[in-house]
Amino acid sequence: MKVLVTGFDPFGGENVNPAFEATKGLRDKIDGASIVTAEVPTVFHKSAEWLNELINKENPDVIVCVGQAGGRFGITPERVAINVDDARIADNEGHNPIDEAIQPDGPAAYFSSLPIKAMVKRMKEKGIPSSISNTAGTYVCNHLMYQLLYMIENDFPEKTGGFIHVPFIPEQVLDKGNYPSMSLNDITTGLEACIEAIVEYDGKGDLKETGGTTH
Incomplete structure (x- = not known):
């Protein structure tokens, strides 16, 4: 198995983005899976163009994109992405879309195809605060x-x-x-735990246990 892990460059006035910095510490091999990392721009549409090129170049089996969510306490695998761009702040090239469809012919939403509940469980086993997130926002992530x-x-x-x-x-x-x-080392440890769960649950679906919230 080959896993491509991407992280964004800094945005919003920050000098660093922990999403990409944490990927730098990932091992080259995790439970037999080969790990490839790359940085993508925090820019609407361009980020996807770069990702498409990376997928065609590296031909990974699994793609894990990582982003910064300032204000969150733990590492949060996302359950769902919605078909709308609604930027509270401009991206790194000044784009500020408001209520624009990402793909006009696409569905209203997509669900992650990663074993997000197994990923959260594995992170908690390693002492990393984590939970499932049910909103990835409406920005570049x-x-x-x-x-x-x-x-x-x-x-x-x-x-x-x-x-x-x-x-x-x-x-x-x-x-x-x-x-x-959260320390950069703990974030990297959490990402490695996620990849371990991805490898373990390859072809097996996900854990069948609660991961929802009441609000």
Whole structure:
């Protein structure tokens, strides 16, 4: 198995993006799976163009996109991506779409094809705070997750993929007041745990246990 893991470049005035920084520490091999990492731009549509090129170049079996979710306490595999761009802030090239469909011919939403519940369980076993997220937002992270799953449905049906959000790292919250953060090492450990679960549950679906929320 080959796993492509992507992370975004810094955005929103930050000097670092823990999503990509954490991928740098991933082992080259995790439970027999070969790991390839890459950085993608925090830019609507361009991020998907880069991802498409990476998939064609690397031909991975699994694609895991990682993004920053400042304010979250744990690592959160995303359950669903919705077909809308609604940018609270401009992307890194100044694009600010409002209520625009990502793919006009696409469905309203796509669900991750990764074993997200098994991923959360494996992270918790390693002492990493984690939970399933039911919203990837409406910024570039949701955009890329939707585009990835659109590509899988239309161009790469033999592949699986999804998205993981990670918290700020400590250096990002020094002047932000009471914001949660997680060490870069713990984020990397969490991502490796996710990949371990992906390898273990390949072809087996996901755990059948609760992972929902009441609100």
